[in-house]
Amino acid sequence: MKLLVYGAGVCGSLFAARMHQAGHEVSLLARGERLTALRRHGVRLAEEDGSVVERVPVPVVAHPDGEYDLITVFVRTHQVDGVLESLAGVRGDVLFLLNWAAGPRTLGAVIGHERVLLGFPTTGGTMDGDVVRYRRSDLVTRRIAMPIGEPDGRTTPRLERIVATFRSAGINAKAAPRMDAWLRTHAAFEVPLGLAVHAAGGPAALADAPDAVRGMLHRMRHNLAALETPPVPRAFAALRVLPQGLLVAALRLFLKSPTAAHSGLNAPSPATTAELKRLAEQLGAPAQAR
Numbered sequence: 001m002k003l004l005v006y007g008a009g010v011c012g013s014l015f016a017a018r019m020h021q022a023g024h025e026v027s028l029l030a031r032g033e034r035l036t037a038l039r040r041h042g043v044r045l046a047e048e049d050g051s052v053v054e055r056v057p058v059p060v061v062a063h064p065d066g067e068y069d070l071i072t073v074f075v076r077t078h079q080v081d082g083v084l085e086s087l088a089g090v091r092g093d094v095l096f097l098l099n100w101a102a103g104p105r106t107l108g109a110v111i112g113h114e115r116v117l118l119g120f121p122t123t124g125g126t127m128d129g130d131v132v133r134y135r136r137s138d139l140v141t142r143r144i145a146m147p148i149g150e151p152d153g154r155t156t157p158r159l160e161r162i163v164a165t166f167r168s169a170g171i172n173a174k175a176a177p178r179m180d181a182w183l184r185t186h187a188a189f190e191v192p193l194g195l196a197v198h199a200a201g202g203p204a205a206l207a208d209a210p211d212a213v214r215g216m217l218h219r220m221r222h223n224l225a226a227l228e229t230p231p232v233p234r235a236f237a238a239l240r241v242l243p244q245g246l247l248v249a250a251l252r253l254f255l256k257s258p259t260a261a262h263s264g265l266n267a268p269s270p271a272t273t274a275e276l277k278r279l280a281e282q283l284g285a286p287a288q289a290r
């Protein structure tokens with residue numbers, strides 16, 4: 001597969017490296033200092049706090065060029081507008097693997113509706129200089145597949161082809177029929193979570209502030225109730241019906257887990273703040289923790 005990976009941060013770099021290692025023709029699109037670092041050292045990967053740094057020589061480009069079998073976009077929500085313009089003149093289906101609650105039509109309006117696919121990365125990690133420190137996978141996280149879907153929910157030959165290609169590269173992916181609702185549900189959860197974590201100074205600090213966790217849960221419930229469709233996956237409906245005490249305890253456990261410690265949640269930056277703000281706007285939710 002001739003693949004352009006647009007965005008060379010945590011998720012894009014890791015994905016590009018794995019697809020390159022599986023033998024695909026991958027170009028990783030980067031800019032600024034990241035472009036310079038990638039040209040010099042290739043993608044550098046380390047598992048969580050590990051000292052072993054793997055180097056993967058993925059070809060790097062500064063601009064999209066020509067035609068691809070697939071373009072995967074891994075940028076922050078507020079960075080999507082800039083990407084769309086540059087993809088308008090390039091050929092190839094475009095799979096957006098990012099936080100996005102504004103629906104597929106806003107994307108298709110710029111690049112062509114027939115080109116758009118939606119998904120969400122299930123890997124996670126942080127940047128440590130030019131090293132991507134990715135979250136260790138375990139028996140549980142290995143089973144969580146990256147959801148990918150057509151905007152109208154159909155299972156099409158191209159969707160099946162993409163899922164099969166990712167799976168053959170060792171990336172657990174699955175066709176998801178209601179990807180737009182999935183992304184909006186995720187945003188309903190993610191916006192209060194991200195804002196509360198930032199306000200507290202990190203996931204562990206938030207876990208130690210039960211009142212703030214209760215406030216976050218209240219905003220999650222509010223956002224989920226405001227969705228036009230039932231939550232996807234359905235398990236998120238539990239956030240509205242289970243007793244508050246039980247949910248606060250579960251959320252505090254999650255905030256103290258290695259998963260939270262080794263995700264973007266634990267690496268607040270201007271980019272994450274700007275992403276949460278844009279995501280909150282897309283959702284029509286308050287953009288503040290309190």
Ligand SMILES: NC(=O)c1ccc[n+]([C@@H]2O[C@H](COP(=O)([O-])OP(=O)(O)OC[C@H]3O[C@@H](n4cnc5c(N)ncnc54)[C@H](OP(=O)(O)O)[C@@H]3O)[C@@H](O)[C@H]2O)c1
Binds near residue numbers: 007008010011076262
């Ligand atoms: N990290 C996680 O743990 C995680 C887990 C699940 C989902 N996600 C979601 O997945 C998406 C991607 O996250 P990420 O962690 O990979 O983000 P990230 O580390 O911030 O990477 C985004 C990359 O895209 C680059 N970029 C943005 N606009 C560009 C443009 N016009 N041209 C060239 N490069 C551009 C950025 O460059 P600059 O730095 O120069 O802006 C940055 O290198 C986000 O929606 C995020 O919320 C992240």
